[in-house]
Amino acid sequence: MPKLIVEKSPPLKGKVRISGAKNSALPIMAATLLSTDKCELTEVPNLRDVNVMKEVLNSLGATVEKTSDESYNINAKNLNNSEAPYELMTKMRASFLVMGPLLARLKKARISMPGGCAIGTRPIDLHLKGFKALGAEIEVGHGYVEAKVEDRLKGNRIYLDFPSVGATENIMMAAVMAEGETILENVAQEPEIVDLANFLNKLGADVKGAGTNTIKINGVDELKNCNHTIIPDRIEAGTYMVAAAMTGGDITIENIELDHVKSIISKLKESNIEFTEVGNNTLRVVAPKIIKAVDVKTLPYPGFPTDMQAQVMAMMSMAEGTSVIIETIFENRFMHVNELRRMGADIKIDGRSAIVTGQEQLLGAPVNATDLRAGAALILTGLISDGITEVNQIHHIDRGYSNIEQKLTNLGAKIKRVETEMETGA
Numbered sequence: 001m002p003k004l005i006v007e008k009s010p011p012l013k014g015k016v017r018i019s020g021a022k023n024s025a026l027p028i029m030a031a032t033l034l035s036t037d038k039c040e041l042t043e044v045p046n047l048r049d050v051n052v053m054k055e056v057l058n059s060l061g062a063t064v065e066k067t068s069d070e071s072y073n074i075n076a077k078n079l080n081n082s083e084a085p086y087e088l089m090t091k092m093r094a095s096f097l098v099m100g101p102l103l104a105r106l107k108k109a110r111i112s113m114p115g116g117c118a119i120g121t122r123p124i125d126l127h128l129k130g131f132k133a134l135g136a137e138i139e140v141g142h143g144y145v146e147a148k149v150e151d152r153l154k155g156n157r158i159y160l161d162f163p164s165v166g167a168t169e170n171i172m173m174a175a176v177m178a179e180g181e182t183i184l185e186n187v188a189q190e191p192e193i194v195d196l197a198n199f200l201n202k203l204g205a206d207v208k209g210a211g212t213n214t215i216k217i218n219g220v221d222e223l224k225n226c227n228h229t230i231i232p233d234r235i236e237a238g239t240y241m242v243a244a245a246m247t248g249g250d251i252t253i254e255n256i257e258l259d260h261v262k263s264i265i266s267k268l269k270e271s272n273i274e275f276t277e278v279g280n281n282t283l284r285v286v287a288p289k290i291i292k293a294v295d296v297k298t299l300p301y302p303g304f305p306t307d308m309q310a311q312v313m314a315m316m317s318m319a320e321g322t323s324v325i326i327e328t329i330f331e332n333r334f335m336h337v338n339e340l341r342r343m344g345a346d347i348k349i350d351g352r353s354a355i356v357t358g359q360e361q362l363l364g365a366p367v368n369a370t371d372l373r374a375g376a377a378l379i380l381t382g383l384i385s386d387g388i389t390e391v392n393q394i395h396h397i398d399r400g401y402s403n404i405e406q407k408l409t410n411l412g413a414k415i416k417r418v419e420t421e422m423e424t425g426a
């Protein structure tokens with residue numbers, strides 16, 4: 001099992017280029033199943049999750065060709081299988097996003113129930129509510145969700161009880177080829193929803209309102225080809241901002257969409273971190289002498305993202321003062337707390353709140369990346385801790401950070417990946 005060895009590092013300096021967003025690439029790859037022609041995608045990040053999605057699409061009959069390091073041609077003309085294999089579905093929750101496209105194209109889908117994961121139970125009731133409202137019959141049993149529609153999905157008015165990102169995307173993809181108009185209310189407004197809608201519109205769909213709380217879709221008969229570039233990953237960008245701040249660094253982040261990181265920048269500015277826009281999609285981040293503790297509450301976009309909560313908690317663990325971090329999106333997204341405590345962090349949990357008192361010095365330790373962002377938080381803490389931090393379970397980190405050790409090394413960080421021997425019994 002590989003692991004990352006992180007040492008106390010000098011202040012990060014230099015440039016880092018942000019990759020395409022995981023959370024855009026995955027739904028857009030799923031959406032290529034709606035088209036009967038070639039879709040050319042660029043800025044697709046090199047991630048484990050992208051490889052899993054590639055295998056899912058292949059298994060359904062699509063051809064997926066990697067044309068360069070970060071570009072793919074996907075053609076689902078011969079889409080012929082409505083059943084996604086259990087082994088692939090259980091590797092990644094986002095695989096469930098093929099349900100909407102399969103229902104629209106093949107009028108049926110049989111997909112393994114996505115389980116919960118380290119951060120919460122993550123139900124799919126809202127996805128299913130949407131499919132039902134569009135006229136699909138749904139059966140859940142024996143670990144599978146089966147959906148089918150006799151003729152064609154029919155547009156409807158659908159209100160989401162919570163602005164779920166995945167449900168908004170899955171229902172939107174099902175509705176683009178439904179008969180008539182669909183109005184989706186109380187939907188997620190994340191930039192990745194807008195990217196998906198832009199992609200669908202390039203294919204010939206008629207989706208309006210993405211980025212607001214109401215999306216209107218007029219169903220079309222067929223979707224064609226297009227070229228699309230995935231938007232930059234705002235969470236990767238936020239993670240490098242925090243890395244610069246914690247190490248006392250001064251870095252330039254390239255390929256960043258400033259509009260998408262407003263809530264992150266606003267919070268980091270409260271902590272005294274300085275930002276200067278230095279050109280098109282380029283941002284300089286300069287660490288302050290003292291990082292001030294600030295309170296953080298995660299919320300749906302445009303609020304502060306839950307996917308940055310662990311990284312900010314790492315920063316608060318060495319900030320001056322005490323901060324309260326409230327997680328409102330996932331009920332169990334504090335798994336990193338125990339790992340940060342191993343490194344000397346002072347964090348108390350009270351329900352959905354974490355009370356973090358900054359420490360002058362944290363200490364390297366063997367730790368586990370319990371999930372993707374927990375892993376990022378542990379790397380960040382390792383960069384400023386005395387001694388060596390050994391981050392295990394790094395397959396979680398590889399799900400969502402493209403070339404992380406290379407990017408950090410280029411900035412002067414001391415981090416390396418090592419393969420460990422399989423442990424053998426006595």
Ligand SMILES: CC(=O)N[C@H]1[C@@H](OP(=O)(O)OP(=O)(O)OC[C@H]2O[C@@H](n3ccc(=O)[nH]c3=O)[C@H](O)[C@@H]2O)O[C@H](CO)[C@@H](O)[C@@H]1O
Pocket residue numbers: 022023024026093094120121122123124125126127128162163164165166167188306307329330331
């Ligand atoms: C691949 C991808 O894009 N993943 C992102 C997506 O996950 P994902 O799409 O799974 O997140 P959701 O927005 O759906 O989940 C938010 C909340 O809604 C609940 N819920 C969701 C669906 C449902 O049918 N019923 C229900 O109760 C979830 O349990 C959770 O508590 O948005 C999350 C919230 O910004 C991010 O952390 C993830 O990085």
Ligand SMILES: C=C(OP(=O)(O)O)C(=O)O
Pocket residue numbers: 093094119307372373400
């Ligand atoms: C929770 C995340 O992703 P996913 O929904 O793919 O598990 C994340 O990116 O932090």
